[in-house]
Amino acid sequence: MTLSIAIVFAALGAIQPNSFQFQAETVSYKDMKQGVIAAELMQLATIGGDAMHVVIRFDSPIDSATRSALIAEGITVQHSLGGAGYVALINPDTLNPLDALNAANIKEMHPFSPNWKLHSFLADGGVPTWTMPAPLTRSAQANPIVALYIMLHQDANIDMSQEDIKNVFGGKIRSTLETSNTVIAELPYSEIQFLIEDERVLYIEPALPKFSELNNSNRIVTQADQAQSFPYNLDGEGVTVMVYDGGYGYSAHGDFGGRHTSRDNAGLSNHATHVAGTIGGDGSGSGGQHKGMAPAVTIESYGFEQEGGLEEGFLYTDPGDLEEDYSQAINSYGAVLANNSIGTNTAPNGFPCDWTGNYGITSNLIDSVVRGDLGGDIRIVWANGNERGSSNCGTSYNSTAPPACAKNHITVGAFNSNDESMTYFSSWGPTDDGRIKPDISAPGCQDDDDGGVTSCSSSGGYTTMCGTSMACPTVTGLSALIVQDWRNLYPGEPDLMNATLKALLAHTAEDKFNAGPDCQFGYGSVRVVDAIEHVRAGNHTELEISQGETVEMLVFAEQPGVIKATIAWDDVPATPLVIPSLVNDIDLVVIDPNGTVHHPWTIDPANPGNPAMRTQADHLNNIEQVQIDAGMPGVYRVLITGFNIAQGPQKFGLMASPMLIQCSPSGMVSLDRSSYGCDDSVSLQVVDCDLNLDDAVIDSADVLLMSSSGVSLPVTLFESGEATASFYANGILVGDGGMQAQHGDTITVSYMDVSDGQGGSGEITDDATVDCEFPQIASVEVQSVMTHDATVRVTTSESTSIRVYYGESCAELTQQANSAQAGVLHEIELNGLNDNTLYRFEVHASDGAGNTVVDDNNGSCYSFTTENLPNFFTEQDSGFDLDGMSVTFTPHMNIDQYRACAESITQLPTDPSEGVVVYLGDDDYETVYPAAVFLYGEGYSSFHISSNGRLTFVSGSTDYTETLGEHFDQPSIAMLWDDLNPSSGGTIRYATMIDRVVVTFDNVPEYSSTGSNTFQCELFYDGVIRLSWLGVDSIDNIVGLSAGGGTPEGFEEDDLSVSSDCGDPTVPGDVNGDGSVNVTDLLAVMDVWGPCEGCPADLNNDGFVNVVDLLEVVGNWG
Secondary structure: OOOOHHHHHHHHHOOOOOOOEOOOOOOEEEOOOOHHHHHHHHHHHOOOOOEEEEEEEOOOOHHHHEEEHHHHEEEEEEEEOOOOEEEEEEEOOOHHHHHHHHHHOOOEEEEEEEHHOOOHHHOOOOOOOHOOHHHHHHHHHOOEEEEEEEOOOOOOHHHHHHHHHHHOOEEEEEEEEEOOOEEEEEEEEHHHHHHHOOOOOEEEEEEEEEEEEEOOOHHHHHHHHHHHHOOOOOOOOOOOEEEEEEEEEEOHHHHOOOOOOOOOOEEEEEHHHHHHHHHHOOOOOOOOOOOOOOEEEEEEEEEEOOOOOOOOOEEEEOHHHHHHHHHHHHHOOOOOEEOOEOOOOOOOOOOHHHHHOOOOOHHHHHHHHHOOOOOOOOOOEEEEOOOOHHHOOOOOOOOOOOOOOOOEEEEEEEEOOOOOEEEEOOOOOOOOOOOOOHHHHHHHOOOOOOOEEEEEEEOOOOEEEEEHHHHHHHHHHHHHHHHHHHHHHHOOOOOHHHHHHHHHHHHEEEEEOOOOOEEEOEOOOHHHHHHHHHOOOOOOOEEEEEEEEEEEEEEEOOEEEEEEEEEEEOOOOOOOHHHHOOOOOOEEEEEOOOEEEEEEOOOOOOOOOOOOEOOOOOOOEEEEEEEEEEEEEEEEEEEEEEEEOOOEEEEEEEEEEOEEOOOOOOOOOEEEEEOOOOOOEEEEEEEEHOOOOOOOOOEEEEEEEOOOOOOOEEEOOOOOOOOOOEEEEEEEEEOOOOOOOOOEEEEEEEEOOEEEEEEOOOEEEEEEEEEEOOOOOEEEEEEEOOOOOOEEEEEEEEEEEEEEEEEEEOOOOOOOOOOOOOOOEEEEEEEOOOOOEEEEEEEEEEEEOOOOOOOOOOOOOEEEEEOOOOOOOOEEEEEOOOOOEEEEEEOOOOOOOEEOOOEEOOOOOOOOOOOOOOOOOOOEEEEEOOOOEEEEEEEEEEEEEEEEOEEEEEOOOOOOOOHHHHHHHHHEEEEEEOEOHHOOOOOEEEEEOOOEEEEEEEEEEOOOOOOOOEEEEEEEOOEEEEEEEEEEEOEEEEEEEEOOOOOOOOOOOOOOOOOOOOOOOOOOOOOOOOOOOOOHHHHHHHHHHHOOOOOOOOOOOEEEEEEHHHHHHHHHHO
8 A cells, every 4th residue: 555645636636727618619738929018017007097807827736835925926816617717806006916826927928808697597588588577578678677697706895896886887786695606686778788888796696586485204204203203202302403495494384383483574485385395394284194204403494585575566686685684584483494495486487497406596695504604504405406397498417506506505405205216307417517416305295005204284274295395304303313413422613514514424325326426316325214313423524725735534344335424515616607616626536455545436528427436536516425346344435535625624524434534644633622611521532544554453552631730641642443543532521520621611632642753743722711610691681672573682691692582471482592603792683573462481501611501580480571563454465365255354442443344255245247347458557436445544535446456545557567665655455466458358347325335346357367357346435445356266365455655664564364343343341342441451460460370360461460450450440
């Protein structure tokens, strides 16, 4: 085994690209003479002026030291373009041409051509008409408004840039991405040619089509049932999972048991409920039959939405919402896993097939979030898509749509759970740059039994669905079990990295289809117990690597069999400007006992159906696996090399089997904690290959364990197994009976490495502190209580992390929010609260040693009441659920001003043939003059009937684009506001009756549609309003009431179909229910003063009859 590392990696071949592969065009490399480069740099330095961006290529990838040297000479290397090419910023004022050329060998340098900044679709003259609603494209076809993602250079000021995009280019700013310096804007198509001339702009791409959803044997095939049972007993408890979907899930479903919280206003989604149930439903409503993968996880539910709601006709994806929701889930609620059963559905929606395989700005954002750029790490699982279910873009390979083409998330394909056969819909890779997709596969449908995956529905029961949407939460739930077990194994230590989780799932998967990874199943069918056992065996590690560095590990095989090593890394987000998306390229090989070099699996992107090969290095993927099918007994060398670390160092996760030995001739010693309490125990580890003196016996190593108070203990560590070179000792008490350490001591372990493999020797140490004092919570305050949010301010005596447990009862504090980082002053946001609700909470503070103190306000909990938010009786539908119903709005003296009651109907309340015909054209209106009718207490002697299903009370409306903003602009009733066209069919009638006026739309179609819509509005003279629908084909509309004056602050959509305030109203403060509030109600309160759960006198249902209830009686007297 004498083959040198240098020879090994020379054999791999220094494979580098031969061109800049921009999205817009390919530009071949062309070496420039050094004199020409020097002259151009000298000219820049002489002329001076503003900094400028250039495309630059060196003779080889540069390391961190070279980057720093170039910065000192006026050249800042920014984005990687693949190989040794980069975007760089040159500052003429600090440029030193000769020293810059001495710092690095520059092969060529060019001004940044504006044409290179465009996505290929825009470069080819494509117009992304899907990004904007019809009014803007119909009225301005020559120069339509389009939505764009505009990525700026790293040095550009995003605030100033967005002002210029608005004022100079006529754009409308939607949002920004701080992680990638990107602006999401709408602007005239013709402005693109001027925008690319702006020095601050790096890259422009069309906005992705709007995200939409990607539609019991799962537990068996994935080993979840086994993991939930003895001896594993895993259920995901303590693990917080974010679900980002087409809307929020149904928190009240019995299977969630209070563990599911909706955190935004995206709208209730049956799909999101189903996904959450697959992850963490407990199956209590089905006798456990439809239990999820991790039935005790905490779920934070978010949905795709636009800032300000969807009232602007939002037809594309705003990644700013993704960034905002992820940031809140990570930093406010401690989410460590995220499920994303969502995508662009490119083929089913008829969008350009060129989008499949693309890596764009949303992919860049996802890769950034995985790396912790929002303030905390998170593991992201993403459905690979169902594009093969539509024939629009083919039914075979190259069918993965964005943003599943990102690098760092774990993408999941779907197979049938009953036989692990491939489904007809699951998207297949590769990506445009040849990367393997999906990463892993899981059950997403079923050929027999219930025909799919059965999970929770928003009705409170269960429903069956198929799709990668169902496979994705299966993997997310299984990952929660892995995280839970990891925490049990390594308490107090960070969770495993996203890349480590990906490597683990791939390493332990059951291979399917072609041998090795393929573009149908990825690395195979997930097996969670195998993954858990692999972690428990300790055959994993997390390390980092720099440019040109090599890390060596060993794998020991006692018996013949499969030898396998898998690495994955969360790569630096790529610049979408170029097609190659791999930035940091790590290479993996394994050298067997005979010196034979074994390469990782690679596929031929041009022939993705062919079996993977093992003949060369992989320079495309950020996950690699070497597998030797029939390995001999002995020691194998695992070599990991930083082939091209453009922005390093790069962390990676490594899995190996049958036994990983993390050793080298240079020894390592470590304590298992960085801080200990006085009741804790110490564990020690030494890894040193030199100490493995005999492969047939268990060797030992000696260390000295010391505390600063003077106690020293010699400790002997024993090898974990034959030939492992890894030595352990544990159970050494910190305090009495052990080291006798005191508060404030430093514990030090010392190991003498007699040979470091480089001719040297020396002492190696590791330190930890002793902290025996519990932190003190100095103050707890509730600040800025709103309708759905509150802030808890906590100060502590020392640096701590804070967890706030809260709920509607002291006995059930089932929700939690965490501090973003350790400190002495914390402001913890509680979001997703119900309005007009009393909340109780307690505070837990933990210091670095794990000493935890609880402040529950002396047993009574802290409390606050959220502000009351009126119901605005308006919903915007993407799917209509009011057909066959009437909703009656009865004036009422409460904050809502109406009581709403929904009832089923089989015919319209008023005969649709009653009244006179109102003849309206497309986008037309007519004014009528009834006796006085009322809306929100205001009387009107006239109103306007719009052809688009709307009644307005101030001015007529011809607007056919239903938006919430315009709905609330004036007093109005949206009967069924959509782009309707009565000139194409149907009848509109207006009837005046003894007690009411009636407007009926009978079989009126939508514009350019063959469907029809029948609905009615009755305006009673006593102020009652009744809306009815019977035969509606429209699925995207607005229905509801408006008092005018603009969109109300804090507006939330209502679900009118479940309005249930029917019958006689309850009188506030009426304890005995006699319809009046008087002395009998006052006495009823006084008689049961104090704790009284469920008492009628407990008017706010907080479990106590007290002054709050008394004031409600007094305030409603009469």
